[in-house]
Amino acid sequence: MGKKAALIGATGATGQHLLVNLCDSGVYDCVQAFGRKRVYPQSHLVEEHLIDFDRPETWSSLIHADDIFLCLGTTLRIAGSKAAQYKVDFDYQYAFARYARESGAKRVFVISSPGASPGANGFYLRMKGELDEAVKTLGFETTVLIKPSLIRADREDKRVGERLGDLLLTPLCRLPVLRRYRPINATELALAIAIIATQIEAPASEYVLDDIQSVLPQGDPLREGNA
Secondary structure (H helix, E strand, O other), X not given: OOEEEEEEOOOOOOHHHHHHHHHHOOOEEEEEEEEOOOOOOOOOOEEEEEOOOOOHHHOHHHOOOXXXXXXXXXXXXXXXXXXXXXXXXXXXXXXXXXXXXXXXXXXXXXXXXXXXXXXXXXXXXXXXXXXHHHHHOOXXXXXXXXXXXXXXXXXXXXXXHHHHHHHHHHXXXXXXXXXXXXXXXXXXXXXXXXXXXXXXXXXXXXXXXXXXXXXXXXXXXXXXXXX
């Protein structure tokens, strides 16, 4: 019998591609997608659950997975306040990880950020760091932190700050000291996460941008424009 996976954030820029990659990997018999919006799965392997994250009593017992993937996230502009963003990026993801672990999940893969730390000065990096450390305390056999920089994607919600950041970072990141902050395509990131989860026997505990790109097949077209 094959393994089972579960993820949240399957309608997001990275999550939607990761869902497809996990189904195509040949490793999982079932990929559970938990969220507030339909993912319109193209694979019979997808088991979709439309949930209210604020009511864990209605969905926590539905998680049955060996591996889980935390891809949920929003922005301060869309959330409307720091408290609302923290609720999505930290509270929902930590709760999902905790219930998944209680249900027997063995491995967790978290999309984090370079510079994430509970002691960071900035709100976003501090929030990401707090989630990283909180998930580590849950007792998973394997915890993998994925730390890309800015994620390029065609989003329904137009994130002006991300577009400006892309324009500024792309030329600046030609400098060696800033290479780890260069943008990465969501499709590329999703493929790398799937490869780390399904093709690497003993994944490292942390993958920064160079590590993420190093696992992609040489000559992969997704690597173009990110050298």
